[in-house]
Amino acid sequence: MLGVFWKDVRSELRTRYALNALIMFVVTTLSIILFSMAGETVGIDVLAGILWVVIFFSAMSGLSRTFVNEEERGTVMTLHLLTTPSAVFFGKLLVNLVLVLFLNVLIVVLYLLLINGFVVQSYDVFVLTLLLGSFGLASAATIIAAIVAKAHTKGTLYPVLSFPILLPLLMTVMNGTKLATAGASIAEAGGEFRILISYAVVVTSASYLLFDFVWKD
């Protein structure tokens, strides 16, 4: 499992293909938002929503690479021979999790710096929402990436398949972010956290159980 993880990390650091593209994607998206909001005052609830729109689409543009790469390079067979499906699954999940966390830190830092109206009142709620949201996002994104890698129209299908699955998560994290900007305490946002945790656990365990069917061809 860690072998799969380190292999992906090393090959990513060698080419920097996904990272560079993702960073540029985030910068582009944020500048479009800045241009469209120039001179306008936008309500903080809308800004909390837009933050997650940026995170969702950045994740969608990058996370499918984990499995699509293997399929395109023709290295699936090698992985089949060398490791067990569960090692592949958790390795890829870990890669995606690291990628999502990196992405979210980047987006949030830029967002806080660049967007004037976005002020977070309670950082503990905000960070916890972000962390739990990243777990859920990574777990759903991994299994969908594995499915999409076997289909024909990979690029367009990925957000289409992911969106309905991520919708409960997205609504909850948007709510959590709104609570964080309104200065809610951890206890007040407890319901949100419980939904996020159960979501991540349910999706991860179901993906793990079903991954064999996707992986073995």
Place this chain on the structure above:
Amino acid sequence: MAWWKVGLGIWLTVVIVVALSFPIVEYPKHWYEFPIIPGLEDRARIIFFHVPAAWTTVVAFLVSLWYGARYLATKDPEADNKSSMSAGLGFTFAILATISGSIWAKFNWGSFWNWDPRETSIFMLLLIYGAYFALRSSIEVEDRRARLSSVYAIIAGLTVPFFIFIMPRVMTGLHPGSKGDVQGAGPVVQFRMAPNMLVVFFAALLGFTVLYVWLFSLSVRTSRVEAILRRRNHKVG
């Protein structure tokens, strides 16, 4: 034609006639009079059609899920066929529930779409069905298509409870029975329905379910014949 098909026709006709024709009065004295519900009046009649359609959507989705799981366990192509047929029917009923609810919402809540939690959930069901069909059409190898779409249906199905059962209870909504409704916001929708309305409601529910079973067996048999014909044409051509 089997007896139960005729029976279903009569059953649903009676349900429709009763649901539409029984008068709604303030103080019901006879068994054929429905009590008035404040804020709903004559528009309360939608419950006899809209709710069963939404219910059938969920049943169809669960059946699709069940056969998807069956396929993964048995690798029987017939199970996959059933899964996709049930999904197709569920999609039809979901559209019916959405359209009927949306028209009703225009007259009761003032606009066609309000992002009420239940509207959000049916919207998500429509999205899941759409994504499911998009996935199916993008994979040509049959057993691969069956496997991947089953896996997708199961994972999507697991996220549905988050919507259908948690969201409407957590968020305030416009639907009768959701949080914020004056008639009580228990964890389960408490129908304050008159007994005669309940009878008609459950009759409609039963009728819709049997209708679904009929349509399901019909479409499964049609697709089986289609598959045989396709194979035969292949041999000739």
